[in-house]
Amino acid sequence: MIQIGILGYGNLGKGTEIAVAQAPDMELAAVFTRRNPDSVKILTPNVPVVNVSDMENWKDKIDVLIICGGSATDLPVQTPQYAKLFNVIDSFDTHAKIPEHFANVDAAAKETNHIGMISVGWDPGLFSLNRVYANAILPDGKDYTFWGKGVSQGHSDAVRRIKGVKNAKQYTIPIEEALEAVRSGKNPELSTRDKHLRECFVVLEDGADAQQVEKEIKEMPNYFADYNTIVHFIDEEEFMQHHSGMAHGGFVFRSGRTGVNKEHQHIIEYSIKLDSNPEFTTSVLIAYARAVKRMHDEGQCGCKTVLDVPPAYLCTQSADELRAHFL
Amino acid sequence: MIQIGILGYGNLGKGTEIAVAQAPDMELAAVFTRRNPDSVKILTPNVPVVNVSDMENWKDKIDVLIICGGSATDLPVQTPQYAKLFNVIDSFDTHAKIPEHFANVDAAAKETNHIGMISVGWDPGLFSLNRVYANAILPDGKDYTFWGKGVSQGHSDAVRRIKGVKNAKQYTIPIEEALEAVRSGKNPELSTRDKHLRECFVVLEDGADAQQVEKEIKEMPNYFADYNTIVHFIDEEEFMQHHSGMAHGGFVFRSGRTGVNKEHQHIIEYSIKLDSNPEFTTSVLIAYARAVKRMHDEGQCGCKTVLDVPPAYLCTQSADELRAHFL
Numbered sequence: 001m002i003q004i005g006i007l008g009y010g011n012l013g014k015g016t017e018i019a020v021a022q023a024p025d026m027e028l029a030a031v032f033t034r035r036n037p038d039s040v041k042i043l044t045p046n047v048p049v050v051n052v053s054d055m056e057n058w059k060d061k062i063d064v065l066i067i068c069g070g071s072a073t074d075l076p077v078q079t080p081q082y083a084k085l086f087n088v089i090d091s092f093d094t095h096a097k098i099p100e101h102f103a104n105v106d107a108a109a110k111e112t113n114h115i116g117m118i119s120v121g122w123d124p125g126l127f128s129l130n131r132v133y134a135n136a137i138l139p140d141g142k143d144y145t146f147w148g149k150g151v152s153q154g155h156s157d158a159v160r161r162i163k164g165v166k167n168a169k170q171y172t173i174p175i176e177e178a179l180e181a182v183r184s185g186k187n188p189e190l191s192t193r194d195k196h197l198r199e200c201f202v203v204l205e206d207g208a209d210a211q212q213v214e215k216e217i218k219e220m221p222n223y224f225a226d227y228n229t230i231v232h233f234i235d236e237e238e239f240m241q242h243h244s245g246m247a248h249g250g251f252v253f254r255s256g257r258t259g260v261n262k263e264h265q266h267i268i269e270y271s272i273k274l275d276s277n278p279e280f281t282t283s284v285l286i287a288y289a290r291a292v293k294r295m296h297d298e299g300q301c302g303c304k305t306v307l308d309v310p311p312a313y314l315c316t317q318s319a320d321e322l323r324a325h326f327l
Numbered sequence: 328m329i330q331i332g333i334l335g336y337g338n339l340g341k342g343t344e345i346a347v348a349q350a351p352d353m354e355l356a357a358v359f360t361r362r363n364p365d366s367v368k369i370l371t372p373n374v375p376v377v378n379v380s381d382m383e384n385w386k387d388k389i390d391v392l393i394i395c396g397g398s399a400t401d402l403p404v405q406t407p408q409y410a411k412l413f414n415v416i417d418s419f420d421t422h423a424k425i426p427e428h429f430a431n432v433d434a435a436a437k438e439t440n441h442i443g444m445i446s447v448g449w450d451p452g453l454f455s456l457n458r459v460y461a462n463a464i465l466p467d468g469k470d471y472t473f474w475g476k477g478v479s480q481g482h483s484d485a486v487r488r489i490k491g492v493k494n495a496k497q498y499t500i501p502i503e504e505a506l507e508a509v510r511s512g513k514n515p516e517l518s519t520r521d522k523h524l525r526e527c528f529v530v531l532e533d534g535a536d537a538q539q540v541e542k543e544i545k546e547m548p549n550y551f552a553d554y555n556t557i558v559h560f561i562d563e564e565e566f567m568q569h570h571s572g573m574a575h576g577g578f579v580f581r582s583g584r585t586g587v588n589k590e591h592q593h594i595i596e597y598s599i600k601l602d603s604n605p606e607f608t609t610s611v612l613i614a615y616a617r618a619v620k621r622m623h624d625e626g627q628c629g630c631k632t633v634l635d636v637p638p639a640y641l642c643t644q645s646a647d648e649l650r651a652h653f654l
């Protein structure tokens with residue numbers, strides 16, 4: 001049984017715990033937390049919750065540590081730090097900083113011959129895989145990635161920081177006409193505004209100025225100014241009832257040409273529709289944790305990404321079974 | 328430059344030639360044929376066409392041989408035979424016989440430390456990858472594969488063998504209601520008849536009995552009896568004008584559940600829409616030929632499939648570039 005450790009018990013930590021329970025070849029060894037362990041109640045019986053200060057004592061008892069922190073401040077520190085003690089895996093998703101994070105984790109993991117796998121999830125992760133496969137197969141073509149319909153945590157937070165806003169949720173919505181234009185092979189040039197719509201559901205503080213809040217949302221640079229944004233004001237009850245889910249999804253397209261005169265067009269489309277973003281993300285993490293163990297057992301070390309992993313390594317089935325039933 | 332050889336110059340051979348010409352890191356070294364080489368005119372200038380009897384003389388001049396034969400009788404013989412001389416790659420697509428073909432190619436390739444990669448294309452191939460990734464991530468779920476709309480060579484051949492048929496083309500068409508039921512997460516139980524429709528365009532010999540031909544098609548066991556089949560009789564001119572293309576496509580779905588009480592559903596959908604089935608298939612072969620070269624350079628040997636290949640190995644870009652721009 002692969003011994004799994006979880007660092008951080010938020011949405012991702014809980015999702016990981018659920019995914020481990022479903023995996024026939026894995027066992028949850030411990031949950032590590034920066035909080036007082038007595039204050040953290042987990043779902044799995046008889047598994048210890050341990051303060052991070054004791055992690056060093058666990059270094060021979062964990063095959064893979066799943067680091068469930070945030071990309072902004074947690075992972076840039078935690079992943080290199082714990083790659084010195086454990087094989088680790090994270091879902092670092094700040095695309096622009098991946099090369100820097102890779103270099104840090106690579107150096108740390110190599111010191112102690114561990115594997116540090118980064119940026120595992122769906123984007124980066126499964127969407128990256130699809131971009132890479134499709135580009136390798138259709139080198140002459142165009143890529144399109146759409147996100148949603150789903151909740152953007154970053155945009156929801158940005159709205160909540162506006163004065164007068166009590167609570168808010170922001171949905172990123174791909175624009176159907178843009179999807180159809182790509183799907184039909186028209187290779188459209190799409191601006192930011194053409195691809196996604198932003199829809200906000202906002203609960204105001206008593207006495208707040210709705211018009212002012214709406215204006216501030218719609219004009220917020222980077223987050224909203226380049227998009228068409230719809231703002232709805234709702235009461236707290238409606239918010240709790242209809243906007244507490246964590247659904248998400250998205251689309252990756254490659255439209256490419258082959259032929260002596262490039263006369264043939266091909267469209268590859270990959271899409272996901274998720275009821276629970278954190279549970280799906282952790283399901284990806286768990287499959288890659290299996291690969292981390294195998295790669296480490298083979299003697300590999302250093303920083304890895306989904307692009308380095310043979311697909312068969314993700315599976316509980318033997319290579320024979322996979323060839324017979326999945327190929 | 329990776330030196331590529333092509334064995335067999337039919338639709339797949341021609342497609343491979345076109346794909347190699349588009350690859351910046353590859354060069355076509357020779358085309359091998361069972362025919363008289365003088366009778367084979369290829370597109371690429373200054374590349375020799377060589378009879379198969381001379382192939383042994385080329386064993387140090389080819390990095391990867393792309394075997395472009397048929398799965399019924401060519402590949403079971405050719406792939407093991409030439410894996411003793413070259414790194415080889417084929418598109419063997421008789422799913423039920425993959426384990427046997429694997430064993431034969433594995434034994435042959437290991438004799439001389441070559442790599443023999445089999446069953447590369449889109450199904451088996453890209454569809455297999457998607458089944459494996461999606462099953463690893465959503466272990467509790469249901470798979471659906473649909474083919475089309477596209478030409479089935481095997482079914483077209485079967486119709487052409489009927490007495491009175493001069494020419495025929497058969498299209499496999501996924502049934503829209505079934506696709507929608509899967510896409511919406513209903514997890515339907517689908518019979519063969521529920522999933523695909525078969526549509527035939529038939530040119531009759533003079534004096535043939537149309538009613539009799541239609542009856543023979545619709546009642547043909549394995550090929551048509553389990554499907555709803557539509558038969559159109561058309562003249563030769565219409566046939567040539569509208570039914571000489573080689574378009575194809577298909578869909579792979581995984582519908583799975585996560586959550587403490589399996590309360591969350593997730594749908595993964597992968598689809599392709601191809602103007603030219605052989606050119607797309609050979610584009611996949613060429614990307615995997617690049618991986619064969621890399622794996623051989625690392626010292627690997629034996630039979631491999633797409634499930635054994637790290638995605639980064641398919642690309643001309645460096646690992647750094649891939650992480651910076653595709654992850």
